Amino acid sequence: MKILVFGHSGQVATELRALDGNGIQIIALDRAAADLTDPAACAAAIDAHAPDAVINAAAYTAVDKAESDRATADLINAQAPAAMARACAARDIPFVSISTDYVFSGAGSDPWQPDDPTDPQGVYGATKRDGEVAVEAAGGRFAVLRTSWVVSAHGNNFVKTMLRLGAERDALTIVADQIGGPTGAAEIAQACVAIAQTLVSDPEKSGIYHFSGAPDTSWADFARAIFDQAGITCAVTDIPSTDYPTPAKRPLNSRMDCGTTHTAFGITRPDWRESLNRIIAQLDVSKD
Template identity: 50%
Template sequence: MRILIVGRSGQLAQELAARLPRDGHQVTALGQPELDLARPETIARAVEQVAPEAIVNAAAYTAVDRAEDERDAAFAVNETGSGLLAQEAAGRGVPLVHVSTDYVFDGTKDGPYAEDDVTGPQGVYGASKLAGEQAVLAAHPRSVVLRTAWVCGAHGNNFLKTMLRLGAEREKLSVVADQHGAPTFTADIAEAIARMLPGLAAAPAGDARFGVFHYSGLPFTTWHGFATEIFRQAAGRGAKVPGEVAAITTDQYPTKAKRPANSRLDCTRITAVHGIDPADWRVSLSTALDGLLSRG
């Protein structure tokens, strides 16, 4: 199958570009300037040139804090560009997987969020991603919106790599302990998408395999819990780690954009419909550290 990955340099796009060819797919990953979701004229041209049989949109405006000052830029990519990409997929009759985020919720629920829970983004980034979901679903009935959370992995910039860098530099770190969720490794997201694609290619509009799905790691933890496990496993591999990882509150680490206190996602639907179970992020962390620390 010819697959177009949108977002060539992103951490998930790089993982997809490595994973999907293993199933025999012909993969083309495009990013700026050839395919720029903020420049509508590039979208149709790129899709026409690749002539894909499936599209995965792993591109987004993800600068959560900067988005508060760059609303138009965030919406241009996350809503307008994503909607136009969905229109192109619909016009070609090919399925689209569109990656979204837990930030579409307000984070106040007292339990994991299901796909049909009321949304309520607290900032520009979340609002632009929710608008993008709506644009994609309205434009293309054979699309999947895949919400995930706390994404990290071997590529790009993310919490895991930041902790490893800071842990090697400092004796004490302070990490937020009152935001709840679960790390989701890009290798696991790529695997989930790889497993979904063949069924999506064969499924007609209206099939249960399309629509909104949640996919994140298990078990649930906090950023402090994640950091503690990173350093526990890294120390076992001989890496330098801080002597103390202090737990702090969100109020003690202010940011321009408000973060959800609850980013836990209920992933039972993707298991029931696609047969995909959430991965144990502690196992995925071990695999990622084997690669990252061996390079260093």
């Protein structure tokens, strides 16, 4: 199966490239090969490569910067996926696009269901939501996979930041009122491929799905787990989000119900503690 991936050096795209082999051919396009600010070029790349499926692992993820750069965020998060989805629909091949918990308001404490009303609180979430709507409207075989708190041994993410700061400082203050599921990029990549494979034979399973790590936790408790697994001594003090203001509002509730993903594809929520162990091992963080 030949899978065309938009994205190359991002966290999920890196893990998708690692899945190349054993009957899966991964062709990952970097910015030079596919300019995400040029939706027509993205559609043309699909026609040129004639893949069996497409996974969109690229996005404008600078959440705060998006507040002042809506035009670019819209091109990358909404217009480009729309063009990709239309090109895939024309070829009748599966299209899997990764989305985010930021499409929701972040209110309450109940896990978000895939069919809950969206209510993004910032530009990033709004453009991702617009991308979801466009992908579904294209009318092809598709899956929008919403995920949260992506971590890996690659790129910039919370785990790597905590490992760096924890080694430099004796104590940190970390937000404790934002709750969600840390999710390993490797597990997201595996889920995307499995979903794409299923949609080849079961197009009726097209839809919007959730996928996040378990158990749900706070950023502060996640930081404690990182330090514990890495053998780093660094005290963590809980603070509210109001003590750490950012240009874009972060959702307090990022819990996501992943039940339909398990029902449709047999994919269960991964234990982020196991993902964290593998990430720390990849980074070769000493516990001595």
